[in-house]
Amino acid sequence: MLLIVICLFSILIVGCTDSKPTPLVDKDNITLNIGYLSEESFEKTYSNLLQREYPKLKVNIVPMSDLYRSKVTIEEWVKAHPVDLMYIPAHLFESFIDLGQLKELEPYLKKDSYSLDNRVPEVIALTKLYGNGKLYGLPPYFYGRALAFNKELFDKYKVTYPTDGMSWNDINLLAQRFPQGLSIIDRTPLDWILEMGKTLNLPLYNAASRTVSFNNVEWRNVWDSAIQPLRSGKILFDDINENPFLSGERAMTTMHSNDLNKFEQSRLGFQWDLITMPVNPTKPDVSTALNVNGFYAISQTSTNSDDAWEVLQFLLSERAAKWQNNDMNGLSTLSSQLGINEEERTHRAVFHRLRPELSATDALPDPLRELASLTLNELLSNPNIALDTALNELQRKAELLLKSEPANATEE
Numbered sequence: 001m002l003l004i005v006i007c008l009f010s011i012l013i014v015g016c017t018d019s020k021p022t023p024l025v026d027k028d029n030i031t032l033n034i035g036y037l038s039e040e041s042f043e044k045t046y047s048n049l050l051q052r053e054y055p056k057l058k059v060n061i062v063p064m065s066d067l068y069r070s071k072v073t074i075e076e077w078v079k080a081h082p083v084d085l086m087y088i089p090a091h092l093f094e095s096f097i098d099l100g101q102l103k104e105l106e107p108y109l110k111k112d113s114y115s116l117d118n119r120v121p122e123v124i125a126l127t128k129l130y131g132n133g134k135l136y137g138l139p140p141y142f143y144g145r146a147l148a149f150n151k152e153l154f155d156k157y158k159v160t161y162p163t164d165g166m167s168w169n170d171i172n173l174l175a176q177r178f179p180q181g182l183s184i185i186d187r188t189p190l191d192w193i194l195e196m197g198k199t200l201n202l203p204l205y206n207a208a209s210r211t212v213s214f215n216n217v218e219w220r221n222v223w224d225s226a227i228q229p230l231r232s233g234k235i236l237f238d239d240i241n242e243n244p245f246l247s248g249e250r251a252m253t254t255m256h257s258n259d260l261n262k263f264e265q266s267r268l269g270f271q272w273d274l275i276t277m278p279v280n281p282t283k284p285d286v287s288t289a290l291n292v293n294g295f296y297a298i299s300q301t302s303t304n305s306d307d308a309w310e311v312l313q314f315l316l317s318e319r320a321a322k323w324q325n326n327d328m329n330g331l332s333t334l335s336s337q338l339g340i341n342e343e344e345r346t347h348r349a350v351f352h353r354l355r356p357e358l359s360a361t362d363a364l365p366d367p368l369r370e371l372a373s374l375t376l377n378e379l380l381s382n383p384n385i386a387l388d389t390a391l392n393e394l395q396r397k398a399e400l401l402l403k404s405e406p407a408n409a410t411e412e
Contacts, residue, residue, distance in 0.1 A: 024054055024310045031058040032307055035086035035299075038063045046315075049323050053314055057307075067092070074099055082301055084308040089294045093137060094130045096297065102136040103298040108309045109135070123333045126290055126356035137295030140316050141330030143257045144290045144351035147171070147278070151271040153178060153251045162252070164276040164353065165284040168196045172229050175252065181234040183245050183253035189230055189237060189380075190373050197222045198288065198361055200280050207362040212398045214372070215391040223379075224387055230380055257331050257351045264344065274350040287354035293330060367405070371397050 024030065036042040039061040050059055067077040068089055078101055088096055096102050108114065116124055123142045128135055147162065154161055159177050162170075175181025184192050197204060197219060204219065205212045213219060229235040238244060238253075245253035246263070248270050255263065255274070263272070277289040296315055298308045314320060321332045331338060331348060339345035364372070375394040379385055 024057060024307050027056060027307070030056065030304070030307060031060055032085065032304060032311060033060045033062055033081075033083040034311075035062045035064045035081065035083040035088075037068060037087070038065055045324060045329075046320075047323075049320060050311070050314070053319075054311075057311075074101065078299070078301070083299050084302040084304045085311055086297050086299060087294050088137065088297055090292050093295050093297075097131050097136050101300050103300055103302070103305060104131075105135045105138065105298070105309075108298075112309075112313075114313065118335055119333050120335055120338070120352050122290060122352040122354070122356050123292065126292065126358075127295065129356065129358050130295075137297035138312065138316055139292035139295045139333055140321065140324075142290060142292045142333055142352065143330040145257070145277050146255050146274045146289070146350045147252055147276070148245065148255045148263065148272055148274050149252045150245065150248060150250070151273060153248070153270075157251075159251075161273070162275050164350075165279055166275070167281045168199060168278040169225050169281075171252070171278050172225055172235070175234045176229055176232065178234065178251040180236060180244070180250045181229070181252065183236050183238045183243060183250040185238055185240050185243060185254050185256070185259075187237060187254075188373070189226070189235075190369065190376055192235070192237075193222060193226050193376070194364065196226065196278075198359055199278055201360065203361060205362050205364045205368065210402050212364075212368060212395070212402065214398060215388075215395040220387065220391055223391065227379055227387065231383065257348075260347060264347070274347055276350055276354055279354065283357075285355055286357045288357050288359045290352055290354070290356045292333075367401055368398055371401065 042061045050057065062081045062083050066072050067074065074092065074095055120142065123139060127137065127139060149162055151161065157178060159174065162174060171182065202218050202222065203213060236250065240259055243253060244250050246266055246268060276287060279287055296312045298305050298312065302308050318334055318336065321334050321337050331351060338348040371394060375390050379387065379390050
């Protein structure tokens with residue numbers, strides 16, 4: 001009897017051992033279909049990194065360019081291109097989730113005891129916002145924007161240094177205390193006005209109802225706060241390749257995280273520091289400035305999901321992050337990769353310091369942007385035009401445009 005029990009116990013142990021998935025590196029004749037922008041883009045990003053890690057694995061890159069460019073719907077693309085793993089751009093990620101096209105990752109995390117503790121917490125929080133609290137993908141990189149300021153100019157003009165959590169109104173008032181107060185990089189004046197409204201979560205255009213709100217009180221206040229510093233030349237618009245902040249001319253500048261290395265390596269002739277982008281004063285610990293380019297996710301229809309999960313882990317590993325370490329990819333979501341010294345880590349922390357929030361506003365269609373740009377140009381060139389009059393006229397023209405043109409013509 002004892003011998004039978006021992007034999008049965010041995011069989012159970014062997015059975016449990018056999019049920020554990022075989023590591024991908026030990027498998028033969030495995031093909032993994034990976035959805036990516038293009039094969040060329042994948043090769044440029046990873047070269048032969050996957051082949052070196054998994055020499056037996058055959059990788060088939062399935063181009064997603066038509067989907068990225070909205071030439072096909074998600075359903076059409078998925079039906080025509082069965083894949084195991086995908087790199088989904090951020091603007092499509094929520095739609096993939098809503099359509100039930102992605103596997104939830106929590107079961108995989110638990111099965112492998114895969115910890116997210118080494119990831120930037122705010123990026124994981126942002127990822128879960130897309131999935132209403134659930135995790136359907138993981139991003140290898142993130143990016144953001146911040147404000148840099150010239151400490152020596154602030155000292156010279158006896159102005160208190162700016163701090164995290166300031167509003168756009170606070171920054172605009174600060175800018176007016178300098179000959180050249182704030183440099184807005186790679187934006188137009190209208191972009192800046194729209195960004196200020198977006199920071200305040202002000203609805204402007206509703207794509208579903210095709211309505212627009214240029215002249216309500218809230219938007220009028222945004223325009224009003226922008227007009228004076230624009231007219232006085234205290235807010236300036238510069239190209240990153242010719243950023244006068246680097247030569248000490250501007251007191252403050254907006255900065256993209258991709259340009260941080262350039263700032264650090266330029267050996268500027270003055271002391272500078274970073275603060276968070278302006279926030280909504282009613283939610284000073286929240287920001288929409290934290291973003292990701294895309295997410296690796298496992299297709300709901302994958303017949304090879306365990307191997308897809310293993311490759312996903314590798315593509316988000318420290319080794320892969322070091323391989324791809326360059327400005328254009330963004331900042332690694334691995335905390336260990338955010339700087340090699342305390343100064344670098346402090347600089348990078350500003351891009352993820354605040355709680356993330358997804359923007360709920362619809363993009364303003366180009367025809368309406370053109371109308372708004374014309375109105376702004378008129379206000380800046382003719383100080384005798386009353387703001388209320390200009391915005392009321394803009395609202396009237398915008399409503400006429402929306403009524404006269406079909407929806408698809410306005411949205412394109």
